[in-house]
Amino acid sequence: MKKIYGIIGDPVAHSLSPVMHNAAFEKLGMDAVYHAFRVSSEEVGDAIRGAKSLGISGLNVTIPLKEKALFFVDAEPIAKKIGAINTIDFSSGTPIGYNTDGIGSLRVLKETVGEIKGKNVLILGAGGAAKAISFYLDAKGAKITIANRTKERAVHLTSKLSNADFSGLGVELGKRIEASDILINATSVGMHPNEDVSLVSADMMHPDLVVFDIVYNPMETKLLREAKRAGVKKIVDGVKMLVYQGAASFRIWTKEEPPIEVMENAVRDALIREKF
Numbered sequence: 001m002k003k004i005y006g007i008i009g010d011p012v013a014h015s016l017s018p019v020m021h022n023a024a025f026e027k028l029g030m031d032a033v034y035h036a037f038r039v040s041s042e043e044v045g046d047a048i049r050g051a052k053s054l055g056i057s058g059l060n061v062t063i064p065l066k067e068k069a070l071f072f073v074d075a076e077p078i079a080k081k082i083g084a085i086n087t088i089d090f091s092s093g094t095p096i097g098y099n100t101d102g103i104g105s106l107r108v109l110k111e112t113v114g115e116i117k118g119k120n121v122l123i124l125g126a127g128g129a130a131k132a133i134s135f136y137l138d139a140k141g142a143k144i145t146i147a148n149r150t151k152e153r154a155v156h157l158t159s160k161l162s163n164a165d166f167s168g169l170g171v172e173l174g175k176r177i178e179a180s181d182i183l184i185n186a187t188s189v190g191m192h193p194n195e196d197v198s199l200v201s202a203d204m205m206h207p208d209l210v211v212f213d214i215v216y217n218p219m220e221t222k223l224l225r226e227a228k229r230a231g232v233k234k235i236v237d238g239v240k241m242l243v244y245q246g247a248a249s250f251r252i253w254t255k256e257e258p259p260i261e262v263m264e265n266a267v268r269d270a271l272i273r274e275k276f
């Protein structure tokens with residue numbers, strides 16, 4: 001029987017996860033389909049219980065449900081620590097929750113910089129995405145600075161990490177970036193439709209900085225344009241992170257090796273074609 005997978009969130013209509021996973025199923029000749037389901041925050045528990053009853057094989061969870069969904073699954077320890085899930089596997093009968101955002105970002109950075117240990121990483125943001133990324137990088141021995149608009153959230157996240165400090169987004173940010181090897185935007189700043197904003201400008205960056213934006217729509221954010229202007233040599237857009245977190249979910253659900261290139265091309269083609 002055809003296996004059904006999907007993503008729950010709100011809004012979810014513009015998610016590229018269906019395009020990405022359906023391309024992977026097609027490439028591997030699997031009898032499976034992936035849909036987007038719009039689910040409100042109030043209905044997340046019903047949606048997860050309903051998915052189990054309907055025999056749905058696996059779900060991704062996106063904004064704004066990642067934290068709330070945790071209460072309706074048995075979560076792996078790291079997802080509990082992060083306080084959010086983005087993947088549910090129903091294959092054992094009980095919904096099991098995972099967080100593959102951190103794995104996705106780690107893989108992107110390993111490919112880009114190699115060894116993470118000892119690197120100075122400045123993360124913009126202290127929300128769900130920043131948490132997942134920082135827990136994984138912290139575990140790999142990076143020295144992390146969390147820079148966030150709301151200071152309390154930065155302070156709170158920093159207190160949960162073993163080697164981390166916090167900063168505001170004001171004048172001190174420039175000095176922090178000067179001392180950083182890697183800059184990651186884990187906020188929604190620069191995302192469609194508010195594309196012409198960036199928390200960091202070219203004059204704050206140096207050419208040896210690695211600049212990674214988790215925003216994938218648009219593919220080239222204002223932050224990445226500023227990085228180019230600053231002569232930054234290693235620039236990474238958000239598509240790879242989307243693909244790698246999706247690939248990790250795919251492995252959990254299917255126990256198959258996902259066709260990464262096919263998934264990445266499907267996402268890039270859709271972004272170019274559809275011009276959201």
Ligand code: ATR
Binds near residue numbers: 063124148150186
């Ligand atoms: P997610 O789960 O996608 O990380 P989130 O938990 O709502 O979403 O977090 C969004 C992050 O983007 C936060 O760090 C937020 O800063 P605050 O903690 O101050 O709210 C950051 N963010 C969103 N819009 C921003 C803006 N216009 N300027 C600066 N930071 C912004």
